[in-house]
Amino acid sequence: MIKALVACRAGVGSSLMLKIKLNEVIKENTFPIALEHSSLDGVPGFNGKYIITLPDVAEDLEKKNLPQRIIGIKNIMDKNEIKEKLELALKEDELI
Numbered sequence: 001m002i003k004a005l006v007a008c009r010a011g012v013g014s015s016l017m018l019k020i021k022l023n024e025v026i027k028e029n030t031f032p033i034a035l036e037h038s039s040l041d042g043v044p045g046f047n048g049k050y051i052i053t054l055p056d057v058a059e060d061l062e063k064k065n066l067p068q069r070i071i072g073i074k075n076i077m078d079k080n081e082i083k084e085k086l087e088l089a090l091k092e093d094e095l096i
Helices: 014-029 055-062 079-092
Strands: 002-008 033-039 050-053 069-072
Touching: 002 014, 014 033, 014 050, 014 079, 050 055, 055 069, 069 079
Parallel strands: 002 033, 002 050, 050 069
Antiparallel strands: none
């Protein structure tokens, strides 16, 4: 399983809703991803492959040159966008 962190600035509202949709997409498509959830405070200690967040947070994280792939989701309710971005990341990393 590939570890992914779902994070937003506070770790309360939008990232929890995103995590729910991510879990649905992961289950429906049998993606080999296990999700963790945190505020941005959890990013430094995270040792998984992906950080999934909102676009503005993704831009900030990309500037930090983290070892993880950063995936920004514009519409946290859009399962098609989520599926496409997860599939793209998994394919580029040769994990599916």
